[in-house]
Amino acid sequence: MRCNPSYWLLGLVPIAALSWVAVQFQHEDIENDLARRTAEALKRAGLTWATPHVVGRDVVLTGKAPEERGPMLAAGYARNVWGVRVAYNRSGLIERVANYRWSAASDGSGRLRLTGDVPSEHARRSLLDTAKTAFPSATVTDGMRLARGSVDPDAWLAGAEFSLKTLSGLKRGEAELAALDLSMRGEAATSEAYRQARAALEKKRPARVGLAEERIALPMVRPYVWNARKGGDGFVIEGYAPGDDARDRLVARARSLFGKMSFSDRTDIADGAPDGWEKAVVIALEQLAQLKSGDVAFSGRDLTFSGEAADEQVAAAVRRSLKLDVPQNFKIVDRIRYPKPDLFPAGSGYVMGVVNTGTSVDVIGMTPSEAARAALVDAVKARFPARTVNDKTQVAPGAPEGWQQCVVAGLASLSRLTKGKSLLSDRKLELSGETDDYATSQSVPGDVKAAAGQTCETTVNVAFTGKMKTDLSWKATRAPNGMITLEGDAPDDPSRVHVIETAQQIYPGESITDQMKIVGAAPEPWLSATRVALGQLARLRRGDVSISAKDVMIEGAAESDRVANEIRSVLSTDLPPGYKARDAITVMTADEKAADSCQTLMRQTSAKGTINFERAKADLTADSTQTLRDLVEVANECPAFSIEIEGHTDAEGTDERNQRLSDRRARAVADFLIQNGVSALRLSTIGYGATRPIADNATEAGRAKNRRIEFNVKVN
Incomplete structure (x- = not known):
């Protein structure tokens, strides 16, 4: 039998067709298998940024690598995957930035925004996962972008994740990474959260992450309250302090003042304290220690001080310290009580008194006759025309000689005080009280003694309750007629006299006019400044020199440039520290x-x-x-x-x-x-x-x- 080759050729056609169909059906499976295995190889190598695309047995890599050797490594891993014939590298590098910054901001209303540079998609996903865990109910907005920078990606990611976890403990705030330097700002939700956030920033930061700035505020409290209570053997403080350091200082001060009493500290820390708060609290504590019992209550800038003092003198001293030493931005309400003393104990002799309570006037004790009684009450009414006068006297014989002169001497000065009392016992006159006028507090003792003369023995105790001035305003003028005029504030009467005497020494034979008023202030360094000022004014033919607080201004006419320059030199070197001089000195023409x-x-x-x-x-x-x-x-x-x-x-x-x-x-x-x-x-x-x-x-x-x-x- 003979073989016909054409039949063989005809038989190959269906075989080829069947083979082509088989290949087409398996082609997609082959590509998917290569893509899967290539992606797994890249993932195992930590190159998740690279995306493989397979055509037949050829792999094309795309994506942006976070480091320069990334594309080469990805191509190498892809080529080593069994079945891959060729790996084409079409990936690139993400953008490089000089200042690598990333931030997370929480607005306190359920929104968290992430912005800035991240080194890889892996880092981005890790941060988003951390954000969702730390802020489970927040809406997270991703505004991050891939970028390269001179940072260690692992250390950076640890710092960013730490920032998010710490930020989650704040009521609102912002965390920022500048390279590996962390800044944290915001307001804590509670005092405990405040402590935890600060402790974490100080002790739990990841390795290599530095702390550039920490500005975390305590939770804000309105009104800002703080209370102290002294009673029996116990002492309790509660409310808020502006920080642990301030709280510790106040507790230490309280223990030193009330050390023998049982002590309870119930304070917490919070923001919102008014200016001068700690100073005001310390002064209030120191004055509370002077009372038998009492309470101090701060609410914002309102201070209520109440309690029981041993006597009127202690109460007056406490009131004065509160008024003068507590910062002026606080409003003080005092409710200090004290036992009323027996003004005239048994055996006091022939006694009478006038008591000015500040709202009314009581006339008490003995008068020698009805006429004297009526005259005394009329005199008191004349001295206190706006006050209610209560006559509680009784007629009794035995008034000592000069009784009326002593009564009038005490009454005249009592009317100049805010409140006080004038008590006469036989021939002893005692005047006590308070005033916010410094000149009055200084002059009353001498005035009472001069008015009483030799008729009775005087004892005067007047407390100054005003505020000592620190910004005195004073001026000396030298007129062409040779008259020297001194005007403005003087700290006290000895200082006023000293300035006049200094002027008389510097300007012998010239007329000195004193128009100064006493205001109550520390004599030095004011006295030293006036001595220098008067001395340099004497070198001018005419002019004036003024001192306002610590600013010295001299103006007038000098006979030459040399004299003018010498005056400027002296003022620049001889004035007390802190004083500054200006001048408007002109040089006289011929x-x-x-x-x-x-x-x-x-x-x-x-x-x-x-x-x-x-x-x-x-x-x-x-x-x-x-x-x-x-x-x-x-x-x-x-x-x-x-x-x-x-x-x-x-x-x-x-x-x-x-x-x-x-x-x-x-x-x-x-x-x-x-x-x-x-x-x-x-x-x-x-x-x-x-x-x-x-x-x-x-x-x-x-x-x-x-x-x-x-x-x-x-x-x-």
Whole structure:
């Protein structure tokens, strides 16, 4: 039998067709198998960023690698998969950033936002899983992007996951990683959460993660309350303190003040304390220790202080300390009680008293007659016109000699106090009380003693309850006529006297006018500053120097640049520490110096002689003639300058009358000068009445000094 080759060829066709069909049916399974095994190999190698695409037995890799050797490693692992013929690497690298930053922000309302750079998809997924676990009820927004940076991915991921877990303990906040430096900001939900977050940041941070910033706030409390209670043998504090350190300091201070009492601390920590809170609490504790029992209650800036003091003196001292030492932004309500003493114990003798409670006045004790009783009550009503006066006296014989003078001496000063009492027992007068006027607290003891004279023995105890000033305002003026005027605040009477004496030493022969008022302040370094200021003012021909708080300003005319510079140098080196000096010193021209010399001659001439007028008139007396003729000669020796003639009177009479009289007297002097050869064109007059005294109008000697004529020489 012969074989026909064409039949064989015809038989191969269906075989080929069947083979092609078989291959087509298995092709997809083969590609899927290669893709699966390649992906598993990449995953085992930690290269999950790479995605394999299989065509036949060829693998194409895509994706972005987080490190430069990543694409090469992925291609190598793909080629080693059994069945892969060729691996094509079409992957790239994720973007590189110079400042690698990542952050997580929780707004406290159930939203968490993740933003910034992450090193890989694996890190992204890990962070999202951690966020969902740490914030189970929050809506998480993913705003992260893949980026390369010079960070260790493992250390970085540990730091980011730690940040999320720590952030979950805050009410609201933000965590930020700058490379491997962590910053944490926010508000804790509770004091315990605050402590835990800070402890974690300090002690539990992952290795290599640094702490750049920690700004976690305690939970905010409104109103901010704190209380202390002293009673029996026990002492309790409760409420809030602005931190563990502040709480520990307050507890330590309380234990030192109340060490023998059983102690209970029920305070917690929270934010929201007003400015000066700790200082106010310490002062309140110190004053509470002075009471037998009591309570301190802070609510925001309101302080309520209540309790029982041993006596009135203790109560007054506590009130004064609270008022002066507690920061001024706190409003204080005090409810301090104390037992009322028996004003006149048995055996006190002939006694009477006037008690000013601050709202009413009680007149108590004995009076020698009904007439004396009525006169006393009327005198008290006159001294306290706005107060209710309660007459609790009784008529009794036996009043000591001078009784009335002593009563009046105590009553006169008692009316100047905020509250107090004046008690007379036989010939012993005791005055006590308080005032917020420092000058009054200083002057009352002397005033009482002077008013009582030798009639009775006086004891005075006046407490100053005001606030000592620290920003005194003071000024010294040197006028062209040689008069030195001191005005403004003085710390106390000894300081005022010292400044006057200093001015008299620096300006011998010149008239010193004191218009200072006592305000209550520390004498130093104010006294040292005024000494330097007065000394430098003396080097000016005219001008003034002022001190406001610790700012010194001097202005006026110096005779040369050298003098002006020397004044500036002294002020820059000799003033007490903390004081700063400014100046507006000008240098006199030749004409100004000449006018100043003429001014000095006019002043010296008038000071040596006499310029008098008939009483209450503008008629010059005969003894004024020689002085006025001497002034004519001086005026004519200075023909280039004009002269202003000032008239001054004392304070007797009405202001209108004094003004007219001073005008007429100045005009009378000008008329004499004109009649004796001084050009009328050079003269002008002005009357000041009693508005510019240089001495005390309460004395005859002072009034005589105030009745005067002064001359001012001016450059035309």
